Amino acid sequence: PQTFLDDVAIETSVRKGLLTVSGMLRGNLAGARVRAVVRDSGTAVLTPPGIAVQDTGYWRLSTSFEKCHLWSPESPHLYDLELALTDATDKEVDHITLRFGFRELWAEGPDFVFNGVKRHLLATSGWPARGNQSENEVRRSLKAMKEAHCVAFRLHTQPWQRKWLKVADEVGIMIIEEGALWCDGTGTYAYKDDRLWQNIRDHLAGMARRDRNHASLVMWSIENEILHCGAT
Numbered sequence: 001p002q003t004f005l006d007d008v009a010i011e012t013s014v015r016k017g018l019l020t021v022s023g024m025l026r027g028n029l030a031g032a033r034v035r036a037v038v039r040d041s042g043t044a045v046l047t048p049p050g051i052a053v054q055d056t057g058y059w060r061l062s063t064s065f066e067k068c069h070l071w072s073p074e075s076p077h078l079y080d081l082e083l084a085l086t087d088a089t090d091k092e093v094d095h096i097t098l099r100f101g102f103r104e105l106w107a108e109g110p111d112f113v114f115n116g117v118k119r120h121l122l123a124t125s126g127w128p129a130r131g132n133q134s135e136n137e138v139r140r141s142l143k144a145m146k147e148a149h150c151v152a153f154r155l156h157t158q159p160w161q162r163k164w165l166k167v168a169d170e171v172g173i174m175i176i177e178e179g180a181l182w183c184d185g186t187g188t189y190a191y192k193d194d195r196l197w198q199n200i201r202d203h204l205a206g207m208a209r210r211d212r213n214h215a216s217l218v219m220w221s222i223e224n225e226i227l228h229c230g231a232t
Contacts, residue, residue: 031088101215
């Protein structure tokens, strides 16, 4: 459609018991409002008040969500967030559904804290998967990692296909996602060209926008071994 919801970001705070959702309206729509419903296995468990879209197109709603199931590797509980865009007559113009997990992570000195508990990211990694693997194949791979007592997986040298994060949300393994900037021999990248740095910024921003709402995503890796290959 010419008018639609875009750039939606979901933030969950365990410490505050707060769910915050924000985004942009693309196109023009007088009297536009955004409504939200959170569902758990199809049942509505949270219906916050609707919010008016600002003149800039930006909107943001925040609501208490204290009695919720937390997402963790041990209990990968997922919710569905339904968003509806309406016009001044309350007619629905756009509708999207996003999955999310309620969790929060932060750092305390050198410690990684997840849902208030210090965690060690016992992780594995690998080269990007070859071919077009099915979700069942991805699921078998991630479950094998968990059976080896890993709780995290680093997506090596580039953002992988979206199915890896989707299944990681469901299986319960924390994901470290990496940008596609990596060691390829001395002098490969045009470090003195401003266009390189703009391309890098655009790439990393796109990676963040694409995957930031996944419950499994816990850390960004900007690059892999650039300095190791002689970049200065």
